[in-house]
Amino acid sequence: MTLPDGNPAATPLLELDSATAFYGDLQALFGVKLRIQAGEIVTLIGSNGAGKTTTLRVISGVKRAESGTVRFAGEDVSRVPAHEMVARGVSHVPEGRQVFPFLTVRENLSLGAYTPRARPHLKQSMEEQLTLFPRLAERMNQLAGTLSGGEQQMVAIARGLMAQPKLLLLDEPSLGLAPKVVDEVFEKIQEVQRRGITMLIVEQNVVAGLSIADRGYVVQNGAVLLEDTAKNLLTNEMVRAAYLGL
Amino acid sequence: MTAVLELRNIAKRFGGLRAVKSVSFEMNAGEILFIIGPNGAGKTTVFNLISGFLHPDEGSILFNGKDISRLAPHHNARLGIGRTFQIVKPLKNLTVLQNVMLGAFMHTGRLQQAEAEAGRILDFLQMSHWKDLPAHGLPLAALKRLEIARALATKPKLVLLDEVVSGLTPGEALALAGLVKRLPEWGVSVVGGVEHVMQVVMKIADRIVVLDYGAKIAEGKPAEVVSLPVVIEAYLGAKYKELPK
Numbered sequence: 150m151t152l153p154d155g156n157p158a159a160t161p162l163l164e165l166d167s168a169t170a171f172y173g174d175l176q177a178l179f180g181v182k183l184r185i186q187a188g189e190i191v192t193l194i195g196s197n198g199a200g201k202t203t204t205l206r207v208i209s210g211v212k213r214a215e216s217g218t219v220r221f222a223g224e225d226v227s228r229v230p231a232h233e234m235v236a237r238g239v240s241h242v243p244e245g246r247q248v249f250p251f252l253t254v255r256e257n258l259s260l261g262a263y264t265p266r267a268r269p270h271l272k273q274s275m276e277e278q279l280t281l282f283p284r285l286a287e288r289m290n291q292l293a294g295t296l297s298g299g300e301q302q303m304v305a306i307a308r309g310l311m312a313q314p315k316l317l318l319l320d321e322p323s324l325g326l327a328p329k330v331v332d333e334v335f336e337k338i339q340e341v342q343r344r345g346i347t348m349l350i351v352e353q354n355v356v357a358g359l360s361i362a363d364r365g366y367v368v369q370n371g372a373v374l375l376e377d378t379a380k381n382l383l384t385n386e387m388v389r390a391a392y393l394g395l
Numbered sequence: 396m397t398a399v400l401e402l403r404n405i406a407k408r409f410g411g412l413r414a415v416k417s418v419s420f421e422m423n424a425g426e427i428l429f430i431i432g433p434n435g436a437g438k439t440t441v442f443n444l445i446s447g448f449l450h451p452d453e454g455s456i457l458f459n460g461k462d463i464s465r466l467a468p469h470h471n472a473r474l475g476i477g478r479t480f481q482i483v484k485p486l487k488n489l490t491v492l493q494n495v496m497l498g499a500f501m502h503t504g505r506l507q508q509a510e511a512e513a514g515r516i517l518d519f520l521q522m523s524h525w526k527d528l529p530a531h532g533l534p535l536a537a538l539k540r541l542e543i544a545r546a547l548a549t550k551p552k553l554v555l556l557d558e559v560v561s562g563l564t565p566g567e568a569l570a571l572a573g574l575v576k577r578l579p580e581w582g583v584s585v586v587g588g589v590e591h592v593m594q595v596v597m598k599i600a601d602r603i604v605v606l607d608y609g610a611k612i613a614e615g616k617p618a619e620v621v622s623l624p625v626v627i628e629a630y631l632g633a634k635y636k637e638l639p640k
Binding site for chain 1: 434534
């Protein structure tokens with residue numbers, strides 16, 4: 150699981166090949182290529198506007214790739230819309246958490262299990278999430294907007310897990326969180342991996358994001374500049390200079 | 396040192412929640428002061444109290460010796476208090492340049508002058524390439540910088556920056572921190588910041604105030620504050636020292 154290119158022998162859970170994407174006339178992705186093996190945590194790092202969030206959006210179907218392919222579990226899903234991607238096993242936890250502030254924690258979590266596949270398991274699934282995030286159990290009837298930033302991030306992750314995904318996409322899980330809370334959230338992410346869920350994480354907190362990852366990709370100007378094991382990226386001179394400011 | 400801003404035992408309640416409990420500190424001329432603390436510690440509330448979006452239930456706030464505790468935000472802005480918002484608040488259908496011009500209209504009624512000033516500020520913040528784009532399509536990090544630009548256009552003496560580097564890579568964050576350090580060139584004499592990115596806080600703060608559950612639990616020079624057990628326990632966490640060598 151720590152081979153630089155994943156394990157090429159096995160079919161990757163996710164594969165992006167030459168994916169391009171536009172916002173109006175503005176091209177955001179210029180042929181992104183990446184692959185994720187089942188069970189891995191892969192972290193994307195890169196400057197603002199490099200195309201990391203767009204990459205996640207293309208994978209989850211929130212945004213359609215203009216050209217290139219997205220393959221998930223061996224199937225071409227390039228034209229599959231977002232709601233169907235959730236049903237197929239891809240949950241997207243967006244940047245800035247985006248919990249429903251005027252719904253309770255319970256309602257937020259329930260909404261995560263709206264798909265026909267996840268709905269029958271709602272009760273058991275909710276119990277699983279509360280085992281993972283015991284703090285949410287005390288907050289079930291509280292409006293999500295009244296929670297602290299760290300708790301809202303936990304709601305957002307738990308809501309994504311309620312759909313019983315194979316692949317969880319996390320966009321900046323550490324954004325705006327206190328250092329201590331960042332540690333807590335990343336410990337939870339590792340627990341999610343131990344449950345067998347594959348994750349692709351976009352993270353500006355490069356150290357935290359790579360510390361828990363198996364592999365990482367450096368994205369620049371809408372394309373992959375570099376890929377390697379997370380460990381190698383953390384000691385890579387270019388990464389340290391460009392993204393850690395060291 | 397002269398205190399430009401003085402908070403004297405300010406307190407603020409929201410219903411049963413005591414968001415700020417008798418907090419006192421000063422911001423001095425020429426200083427960059429950061430407020431750090433856990434999510435929900437009351438940092439943004441303190442900024443809202445200083446800028447007049449909220450009024451304290453108790454205590455007083457003095458700006459250049461004048462009590463501003465009860466003044467409205469637009470009044471505070473005229474006195475020279477500028478701020479940014481953690482949840483960015485651009486006028487979405489205006490361009491970046493127009494958003495910044497709005498700030499300049501506080502002290503000039505002339506379109507050309509406002510445009511020229513806004514242009515200079517956008518140059519300084521290295522965002523001229525965005526100037527004709529509507530605010531609504533910008534990435535979050537650019538919107539945070541737009542907040543700074545708009546605040547600067549009001550020609551503030553004191554500027555409050557609420558999480559302006561969040562969402563930036565450490566490299567980008569340090570670059571922006573370098574620009575914050577240069578705000579005195581724009582007539583700003585005091586910078587107050589709220590930030591979780593400790594690399595930036597440690598690099599540019601002259602002094603740090605730590606809030607937890609609405610109370611001040613520590614205050615001092617950055618290096619001293621981050622080694623206090625009470626701060627590590629409440630905020631930084633045990634892993635704080637672990638940066639890759």
